[in-house]
Amino acid sequence: MDISQIRHGIVCFTFDDARYKEWLPLIPMFEKYDARMTFFFDKEITSEAIDAMKELQRHHHAIGLHTLRHTDAPEVFAERGGDAYLAEEILPQLDACRNAALAIRNFAYPNNRNTPESDAFLSEKCGFIRFRARMTTPYEKGNWIADYDCAFYPLDKIADTHTLAGPGIGAYYGSTQENLDGALERAANENRMIVFFSHGISMTPGLVDVSTEMLERTLQKACALDMTIASFDDLP
Secondary structure, three states, rough: OHHHHHHHOEEEEEEOOOHHHHHHHHHHHHOOOOOOOOOEOOOOHHHHHHHHHHHHOOOOOOEEEEEOOOOOOOHHHHOOOHHHHHHHHHHHHHHHHHHHHOOOOEEEEEEHOOOHHHHHHHHHHHHOEEEEOOOOOOOOOOOOOHHHHHHEOOOOOOOHHHHEEEOOOOOOHHHHHHHHHHHHHHHHHOOOEEEEEOOEEEOOOOOEEEEHHHHHHHHHHHOOOOOOEOOHHOOO
């Protein structure tokens, strides 16, 4: 990606919890909007999960890990150290991916909970380049996203910004289409990047998921604003 050529901002959509049975059928919709997404896998990396990862990559989407048991990092790091967290939560996943010749560059923290120490440790030990974590100013559900300066990244800083954060989208996060559209408008008007996260995507979404309708309307809005819809792997 040539950042210097972007004039109307970037939006990154990220999805957690290995909900690939909902993600894979939506590949044609992503292609319709030239949208490259980022998908994070928790739980055991089975052969079925590996197949899903490879299928997503074939369609130019990014993949990453989200831990084996969805355990928060700060507590384990504080109580037993980074090596314990690495051994219990990440290495079983990472080894399965390596055995399948999958290079993993991205990591999403469970509940977006991280520390600078955990970022540095996991970057060194695992080779992760990009992390998804919490916003520096905690986002209160239902608030106007465009008011949160920390949710918008200057494009010339992205190459040196390895931990990215943004609000959740879906009913649990108090999303309205007007709020999401307003966030995209600020990113486009200021030529900045915003990152969203959710989990499953369906017509009948669960508590922390986003509806297919809301996601498609948000993609339509991004395209109408001439934004770039990029995966973490696309970023410089």
